[in-house]
Amino acid sequence: MESKQHDSNIIDIHPTVGVPEAGVTSRSLVTLLANVKRGGTRGWLAVLGSFLIHCFVFAPTEFIFGIFEHHYQIVFPGASASSIAFVGTTGSGITYLTGFLSGIVADRFGYRPTAFIGTVIMAVSLVLASFSTALWHLYACHGVLFGFGASFAYTPAIAVPSQYFSLNRGLVIGLAVSGTGMGGFVLAPMTQALIDKLGVFWTLRIIALLTFVICGLASLLIKEKKDNLLLQEQLATTTTAHQKEQTLSGSSTDYGDMTVCEKDPEQLIELKQEQAPWTRGKPSFFQSLHVLKDPQFMSLTLANVTVSIGYLVPLYYMQTYAVFIGLTPEQGALILGLANGSGFAGRVLLGLIADRVSNTKTLLFSAWATAFSVMVLWFLAKSFGTLLLMGITFNIFAGCYISLVPVAVAESFGTQTIASMIGLMYAVGGIAIWVGSPLAGFILDSTLPNLSYTPVIWTAGVSVLLAAMFVTSWAVFHWRAIRTPAACRLQAINTL
Template identity: 60%
Template structure:
């Protein structure tokens, strides 16, 4: 018909998004207030139904203007969703660099600064930072779910920057344990869990792809930072490198934290509903001798109902998931996987020097391995969307085992060590990118950060 406007293929109207608000406005308490009002009825004459043409086929043919699958993917999350993915990508590109994906570069140079300290003792600095990041995950998730993802991630960015500045003044090895280890780990935890949780709130059909793109920032950041960090240390020194890295983290992660907003802000929704209820009560004020508001029975419970509907679970209430066998199984599996997945990254450059390669060649291998992780996280997300998230995780677990037990045993040259590192990082990307997908599919996205933190 000529009067109909063309539909927007990128319309972000989603029944799952609009359902909560619609359900609250149509709650019994609000319906009682409008008992004295009649709803307008739509006449069949005012809304003519188009007649079916006998020439039209039984099955409608697709419109030539219908969006292609790629366009559909772009439209699912909307602009706000893809900005959240971008913010998560930028945060991932830096938060794990000083303790995980480029820490192998720091190990060799710390051995020169803290002479007499074994490589294992220095590597424990990165292990401490990584462990604190995940151990504090549950608290960080609760903080993010209650106070907002933006605020929590920004606080983590500030804490990470401060920790690296303090680490640059370290005189003894235990100073690094407290600064680059414990303090940086807490900051990374505050930034990581909101960043990993937010893409799942905007995407359902292409959730694996969205999270894969977000966490691929770790691989791309490691690919760029490994050789750059090594060159920067040679140009200035390791402590000025820490200070420069602190500035970069504050600018990039702090700015990116402004992009990772939750899809639904329950605080704003609650305020809006309370204002709407006050307006309706004022309109129903009876003039004359009564001069008071007519409020039917049950209407006074609207605010309490609204608060219950939008209130996040407390710290102890969130522990209910431990009663779920599926959650326990997933937690145990990921805990055992996290014990050893960082070991190749910590010792890859040290092992490269051990087999006769140069420090620069070791840094290049580490960078290529992180680049492989960048590709793997996006590719595995696409595969998980099309096949199965659980099967993809299982396949990648065996891929990691083979790369360590077979390829690392044969790694005696630049080519074989690079093959081992790239193969391992290609599959290990599933550890980060697909676990949030499994959590979102099984337990929803309302308390996503808390669930991943567990």
């Protein structure tokens, strides 16, 4: 009876398995509502907390840094524009570069305290930056220290939604990550208005206070699930994947002499613990490095590295390129604003599509669409309309790509150590972010006096094209893996 009850619970979690084809729309709605309900109040509070943290962690170093950059040049007239721009690049690079450390801390000591510590560091860094009297003070405070704190707040915030939602992860993570667009949309005009009235340094202090209050409260909402619940969720997800494979291929997947549907779920949990002892308790540093043996993880990591080189290039140079092709600065700013706004809506919409079609297929399509937007549309962008089309396409699909990477990690490896895995992946990508934009600027300067954006477009285009290829390799490895019993796969990884 106990085994039947567990099987019934698995069917309730995935109500679409075995349902007739009639009433597809109503069935999809029922499935969505069932999984939304299954996340529970705590799950949706965690998503809200993640959304609020996303509003602030990248704003001071990416989405609103251009406003600070202009006024920093006034405060420090002897500094070059590129040296001040490197303050924001340093902050972004440190955020990703220290992701592995913050991921291990989050998995080991809890998401809530890790995010709160990061919030405190972010607020303190902006306050210290407001007392800067030399440019290196900005590097240390607005750059390094803020990036360090943002990493501790961001890593648990991006990891926690996957633990509460097993099927609708694309939508849920899309909602959480869309906070970056909302933060830039709200904070940009507010920052400019505050600087006009109070000056840049008092604006930093006010944003520091907002960061501490909002992100501090948000960090209290992101509480990870308990280990036993995570194991049961991973079991249910694995079971459904195998059931779908059996339906498509007509074959059965075995754990020994029994299929995944026939074996007692409690025994499967024990088997997973025996095959992967590193999933019990909190992972150590070297246990977290164990995932480097998996080709799926390495493919996603290489994709993240290559896309990071070119990701910020269109965002940083879209407005100057608009002036280069004969548009006004105001038109360039409008294109950039509309492109960022489309990214906010696109992440949510494509999250819904990913849950309806397939997270793997949506991630794969987004990666190639991102490459197409740079390699083709940017080369063809010679007017307001074509450049706007390029900007909207890039922001929608690049944003979806970034949103679905945590979903891919959760589907491939489960959610118990997802913070460490994402942190390690982003840490490697942080180095690439640090290199990409300055490299594009150096290449652009090298074309003077006959300014040309063609080498810059090629640099960004090749990087995102390589990323699409690595995502394709991940998809192949992933499709092979879901045809392999989980216990056998873990055992194979352990013997590498």
